[in-house]
Amino acid sequence: MxxxxxxxxxxxxxxxxxxxxxxxxxxxxxxxxxxxxxxxxxxxxxxxxxxxxxxxxxxxxxxxxxxxxxxxxxxxxxxxxxxxxxxxxxxxxxxxxxxxxxxxxxxxxxxxxxxxxxxxxxxxxxxxxxxxxxxxxxxxxxxxxxxxxxxxxxxxxxxxxxxxxxxxxxxxxxxxxxxxxxxxVCMPARICPDRRAAARAALGIDPGALLLGSVGRLVALKNHRLLIGQVARLSREFPTLQLLLVGDGPMRAGLESQAGASGAPVRFTGARDDVEALLPALDAFVLPSHTEGLSIALLEACATGLPSVATHVGGNPEIIDDGVTGILFPDDDGDALAAALRRLLADPALRARMGEAARAWVAANAxxxxxxxxxxxxxxxxxxxxxxxx
CATH class of the missing domain: 3.40.50.2000 (Glycogen Phosphorylase B;)
Known part of the structure; x- marks a missing residue:
């Protein structure tokens, strides 16, 4: 407007x-x-x-x-x-x-x-x-x-x-x-091998793992349930796959139970004040929310140089240029989320290209x-x- x-x-x-x-x-x-x-x-x-x-x-x-x-x-x-x-x-x-x-x-x-x-x-x-x-x-x-x-x-x-x-x-x-x-958001330093290694060491993540991550309160509107379900599904195709959930909230116990029952390889960090230092550990960022305004977590991931997969809701399409800086999928569509994640997990060059484009967009616009x-x-x-x- x-x-x-x-x-x-x-x-x-x-x-x-x-x-x-x-x-x-x-x-x-x-x-x-x-x-x-x-x-x-x-x-x-x-x-x-x-x-x-x-x-x-x-x-x-x-x-x-x-x-x-x-x-x-x-x-x-x-x-x-x-x-x-x-x-x-x-x-x-x-x-x-x-x-x-x-x-x-x-x-x-x-x-x-x-x-x-x-x-x-x-x-x-x-x-x-x-x-x-x-x-x-x-x-x-x-x-x-x-x-x-x-x-x-x-x-x-x-x-x-x-x-x-x-x-x-x-x-x-x-x-x-x-x-x-x-x-x-504040622009962090570019991801480099040293930052990535330090972040993974701090989290205890294997250097060769494929790591997805999401940052946000563990509440129903964030729809982590959908993400955990698709990670459980994809872990059979990508044996080193792990999911990092940064944040806390009333849904945590239920999400931990879901992860345990499904066999999804999920790490829960709780609330953290060092998100900027953790993001370089990721290969891609995921935001499966039912609704968003203009997500600070998504902007921070893009500014870090990460490709993102996010729902086509609220302000997410203002941040993610579908196919250029990340991938958008319909709200609560598990198959579409799995397809988007599979596309990124299988293609390191695509992840790098989208991440660089996302960082450039934030520097110029947000x-x-x-x-x-x-x-x-x-x-x-x-x-x-x-x-x-x-």
Whole structure:
């Protein structure tokens, strides 16, 4: 969809440097949270003053963000609607003299809309990023609260064209204030024999094994069940085949049982904070999700130089050029997934060619500097003035 002009009145400027407060639900390991960690560090390096307010506490990523010199503020949220947390958020907005309050997904936006309404002596611009297709907004209460909060929100950014279009078409976000701001990731070093050997040694993976991998929460929407089933099937054709699942979640015990019963050669690492160091161990990345916004895990795999197999859902086709940077397959189609994996596993030259093309695409279109510049432009529209720093 075309970038829209945000419907906000200009505010008095105070120079190019911005005070930005990101507001998130939590800071556990996840794509949204890693993106917030990376963009806050990039914005600080660019010259902005940046802090992150986590409604439920610093979590696992809080210390990582703090090490980058970004303040992390613990909201200490309790169950239900929490007036004390709302007061802490309002105090943070005022103390930081924020120009921009940037919320991520839905609950943070309605809390920030309330806190921002009482901000003093001046009210910052409130902007929101939607990181997925809004499945949680199927609930009437959250949908109503989110829509009310958008009355006080200067702009909504979908993390890709598909997400932005979906928000508008479903009537969840107003067209005039909804834009696409594609996710971005930090570019790691290219895969080389030393990085590959070090990653495999750290994981205890044989140097000659064929290794598939997936990164993400072990939840039903990620559909790891389908992937494990096809790996069990393919392991009879490729005796050295192994699957690495990086992440944790409520489905883990069931997936471990499935792998054991089927004989699928699966390694579960649990949640990790060193994903970038593990990805070079893989031969290919797999994302079998039922739904995605614009997957950070998929972008990171592409940036590493891995070919990917992903479902043709959500923002995945915005990242994967089918047959060029990876292979797309229909949601929940086990035969199509097996065929795509078989094609890559049997052809090292194809894997190398697709991986190099994927890395080049991310460098040109979805790097962290590109995302930082896009958000500066997004903020400028919300503020009604230019933003240039560095």
């Amino acid at each position: 075309n970038t829209a002009t945000l419907d906000t009145a200009p505010r008095a400027g105070r120079g190019a440097r911005l005070s930005i407060l990101h507001v998130v639900d939590a800071l556990e390991f996840g794509g949204l949270e890693r993106m917030v960690a990376d963009i806050s560090a990039a914005q600080r390096s660019h010259g902005h003053a940046v802090a992150v307010f986590s409604l439920t506490g610093p979590g696992e990523l809080g210390p990582v963000i703090a090490r980058a010199g970004v303040e992390v503020i613990d909201g200490g949220k309790r169950r239900g609607f929490d007036l004390a947390m709302l007061a802490r958020l309002r105090a943070a907005i005022t103390r930081l003299d924020a120009d921009i309050v940037h919320t991520h997904n839905f609950v943070p936006n309605y809390y920030a809309a309330l806190a921002n309404a009482a901000a003093w002596p001046r009210r910052p611009a409130l902007v929101n990023t939607c990181h997925n297709m809004g499945a949680r907004l199927a609930g009437a209460r959250l949908r109503r609260l989110y829509r009310l909060s958008l009355l006080r929100t200067a702009g909504v950014a979908g993390v890709g064209e598909g997400v932005a279009r979906h928000l508008v078409e479903r009537g969840l976000s107003p067209r005039a204030r909804t834009v696409a701001v594609r996710n971005g 790097s962290m500097p590109a995302l930082r510049a896009d958000y500066d432009a997004f903020y400028a529209r919300a503020l009604g003035r230019a933003v240039e720093c560095g």
